[in-house]
Amino acid sequence: MNAPLDKKIEQSFVTAPHFPIYMDYSATTPVDPRVADKMIPFLREQFGNPASRSHMYGWSAEAAIEEARGHVAALVGADPREIIWTSGATESNNLALKGAANFYKTKGKHIITVKTEHKAVLDTVRELERQGFEATYLEPQDNGLITIEQLAAAIRPDTILVSVMLVNNEIGVIQPIDAIGELCRSKGIIFHCDAAQATGKVHIDLEKTKCDLMTFTAHKTYGPKGVGALYVRRKPRIRLEAQMHGGGHERGLRSGTLPTHQIAGMGEAFRLAKIEMDAELVRVKALRDRLAKGLMEIEEVYINGDMEHRVPHNLNVSFNYVEGESLIMAIKDIAVSSGSACTSASLEPSYVLRALGRSDELAHSSIRFTIGRFTTEEDIDFTIDLLKSKVGKLRELSPLWDMYKDGIDISTIQWAAH
Ligand SMILES: Cc1ncc(COP(=O)(O)O)c(C=O)c1O
Numbered sequence: 001m002n003a004p005l006d007k008k009i010e011q012s013f014v015t016a017p018h019f020p021i022y023m024d025y026s027a028t029t030p031v032d033p034r035v036a037d038k039m040i041p042f043l044r045e046q047f048g049n050p051a052s053r054s055h056m057y058g059w060s061a062e063a064a065i066e067e068a069r070g071h072v073a074a075l076v077g078a079d080p081r082e083i084i085w086t087s088g089a090t091e092s093n094n095l096a097l098k099g100a101a102n103f104y105k106t107k108g109k110h111i112i113t114v115k116t117e118h119k120a121v122l123d124t125v126r127e128l129e130r131q132g133f134e135a136t137y138l139e140p141q142d143n144g145l146i147t148i149e150q151l152a153a154a155i156r157p158d159t160i161l162v163s164v165m166l167v168n169n170e171i172g173v174i175q176p177i178d179a180i181g182e183l184c185r186s187k188g189i190i191f192h193c194d195a196a197q198a199t200g201k202v203h204i205d206l207e208k209t210k211c212d213l214m215t216f217t218a219h220k221t222y223g224p225k226g227v228g229a230l231y232v233r234r235k236p237r238i239r240l241e242a243q244m245h246g247g248g249h250e251r252g253l254r255s256g257t258l259p260t261h262q263i264a265g266m267g268e269a270f271r272l273a274k275i276e277m278d279a280e281l282v283r284v285k286a287l288r289d290r291l292a293k294g295l296m297e298i299e300e301v302y303i304n305g306d307m308e309h310r311v312p313h314n315l316n317v318s319f320n321y322v323e324g325e326s327l328i329m330a331i332k333d334i335a336v337s338s339g340s341a342c343t344s345a346s347l348e349p350s351y352v353l354r355a356l357g358r359s360d361e362l363a364h365s366s367i368r369f370t371i372g373r374f375t376t377e378e379d380i381d382f383t384i385d386l387l388k389s390k391v392g393k394l395r396e397l398s399p400l401w402d403m404y405k406d407g408i409d410i411s412t413i414q415w416a417a418h
Pocket of ligand 1: 027090118168196228
């Protein structure tokens with residue numbers, strides 16, 4: 001099942017003598033060529049260590065880093081001094097959650113998060129539980145969203161930290177972070193938000209939104225992999241316990257020599273996102289609507305997650321009466337994800353779709369289409385035609401589909417146990 005990667009690539013070339021159409025933008029985005037151009041000088045001439053204070057090499061690297069910090073801050077309405085560089089969203093989530101929990105543990109030991117968060121939050125909270133913290137995992141409604149009433153009901157006198165993501169990586173739904181922020185602030189609780197999937201897709205204004213810690217990563221917004229940032233609010237001031245010790249970089253919060261080329265790339269990616277976001281949202285929404293309309297022409301197709309409170313880049317669809325693995329194999333001409341890419345090594349149905357109340361069968365037969373800056377109308381039309389044809393063919397082989405067509409209610413059948 002888990003063939004080595006070179007074998008998988010080789011096999012995929014056998015069936016598809018070209019790279020498939022990329023529809024997996026939530027796993028990672030291509031690096032925008034303008035971003036790559038911005039990075040190159042820092043790998044060549046301007047290779048200095050930004051912490052070198054005594055010569056031009058260091059100064060020019062430091063200037064690039066501060067410029068990039070300004071671009072990241074500007075996209076989200078923050079002060080540049082509130083941006084701490086990290087290696088990506090996983091590290092930012094770890095620093096935010098472990099850092100805040102440990103700094104404020106004398107105030108209380110209760111943390112609230114949501115069952116549909118990314119593993120970088122869930123596993124970090126689990127680790128904190130092992131260290132003696134207590135956690136509540138909110139169950140989303142069947143549209144993938146939590147309500148403010150649910151959160152209010154879960155808050156206890158010893159709650160110190162709430163972590164709710166902005167945009168879900170599997171279903172693209174947008175959680176109500178303004179209301180969450182208001183509630184947390186009124187109760188004196190720290191609010192962390194994983195916004196890895198949100199930058200360039202949702203307007204973020206941290207001057208207005210009462211969020212204390214926010215996670216970013218470059219590689220979901222046309223920047224390079226391996227670089228991210230954590231927003232740490234200054235007013236009111238949020239304190240963290242550092243998780244990485246060493247040279248005292250980033251005001252002691254995250255030691256380690258800064259990767260200038262990566263950071264310059266993230267800055268450029270976020271600068272472009274700010275300029276181009278509004279036009280891009282309109283274009284991507286038109287593409288997503290075209291895709292949704294085309295796929296809904298197929299019988300027994302269900303969209304997962306709320307369609308209104310959702311980024312236009314995501315369409316997560318369950319194809320009933322089709323075996324998920326067979327479907328993925330049949331549509332190798334497009335690069336998509338079944339559930340989250342981060343968990344696709346396992347064949348477990350997506351925990352996010354399960355949390356929405358989808359049956360294992362429907363969760364298994366779901367495909368996440370995620371599109372973006374370089375997706376074209378031709379890509380969308382190709383995808384619709386491919387899905388129509390392959391779903392039809394797979395259903396021709398399916399006894400369950402025959403039964404459904406004969407009007408038999410499959411849920412009433414008593415299957416023999418093996
Ligand atoms: C919501 C969310 N959080 C965190 C991560 C991890 O990000 P990174 O790859 O930058 O560590 C991802 C990426 O899959 C994500 O989608």
